[in-house]
Amino acid sequence: MSAPTLLVVMxxxxxxxxxxGELIAKRLDWPFIDGDDLQPQANIDKMRSxxxxxxxxxxxxxxxxxxxxxxxxxxxxxxxxxxSALKRAYRDTLRSGRPEVRIVYLRGSExxxxxxxxxxxxxxxxxxxxxxxxxxLEPPHTDEDAIVVDIAGTPEAVAKAVIERLS
Numbered sequence: 001m002s003a004p005t006l007l008v009v010m011x012x013x014x015x016x017x018x019x020x021g022e023l024i025a026k027r028l029d030w031p032f033i034d035g036d037d038l039q040p041q042a043n044i045d046k047m048r049s050x051x052x053x054x055x056x057x058x059x060x061x062x063x064x065x066x067x068x069x070x071x072x073x074x075x076x077x078x079x080x081x082x083x084s085a086l087k088r089a090y091r092d093t094l095r096s097g098r099p100e101v102r103i104v105y106l107r108g109s110e111x112x113x114x115x116x117x118x119x120x121x122x123x124x125x126x127x128x129x130x131x132x133x134x135x136x137l138e139p140p141h142t143d144e145d146a147i148v149v150d151i152a153g154t155p156e157a158v159a160k161a162v163i164e165r166l167s
Contacts, residue, residue, distance in 0.1 A: 004078040004100055005166070006069050010085035010140075011106035012133040014113040016151055016158065017082035020106060023159035025080040031072065035083035038064040052132040055089070062093050073100060086136045091144065103146035104162050110134050112151070 007030075009021040018034045025032035036044075039061050043053055065083055072079040085091045085103070095101045114130055140146035147165045149158050 004072060004076055006072055006078060006098065006101045007080045007104050007162075007166075008065075008085055008091070008094055008101055009080060009082045009104045009106065009162075010091070011108070011151075012084065012086065012113055012130065012137060014116045014130065015106040015108050016116075016155055017084070017106060019155045020104075020151075020158050020162070021080045021082040023155055024104075024162055027159065027163060028078070028080075030078045030080055032080045033068055033082075035061070035065050035081055038068065052136075055087075058090065062090055066094060066098075069094070069098060069101065073098065084133070086133060086138065088138045088141070088144075091140065102166070103140055103144055105140050105146045105148045106151050106158065107139070107148055108151040 007021070007024065009017045009024070011017055018036075021034070022032050024030070043057050043061060046053060046057065062083075065081055068081065069079065083090075083094070085094060091103055095103075110130065140148065147162055149161045149165070151158055153161070
């Protein structure tokens with residue numbers, strides 16, 4: 001029996017991680033979870049107040065995502081998780097001991113994403129933190145074997161491009 005694939009759809013806030021991740025999961029009939037649903041309330045409150053998270057803030061969140069992925073691995077089931085995973089260290093944490101994990105990087109310019117965030121409603125994350133996300137962003141290196149997709153197309157086109165790259 002082969003190991004299940006676990007996709008971590010990463011990028012800055014507003015890149016479309018949840019939308020694209022849900023589309024991928026739906027098309028592949030895989031479970032999906034938005035990493036934001038695993039954020040400790042203290043992290044949500046901090047971001048809502050306009051303060052960026054620190055590495056220490058993110059540690060329990062990354063552990064919770066890892067627990068979700070480990071449950072999928074034990075059940076021999078694939079899955080898709082939306083998670084910013086901005087720094088190499090975060091992605092290394094998520095991949096550590098989990099060869100099933102594949103990174104999907106949704107790449108977009110700060111200008112393009114700022115425009116998207118200006119139209120977004122109902123999310124706790126304030127657009128004024130976008131600059132801090134780009135400051136933290138370490139795009140995947142070639143040794144991470146990430147699937148890199150530009151977000152300029154529709155979410156459906158981006159999801160389709162990811163699925164094509166998986167095969």
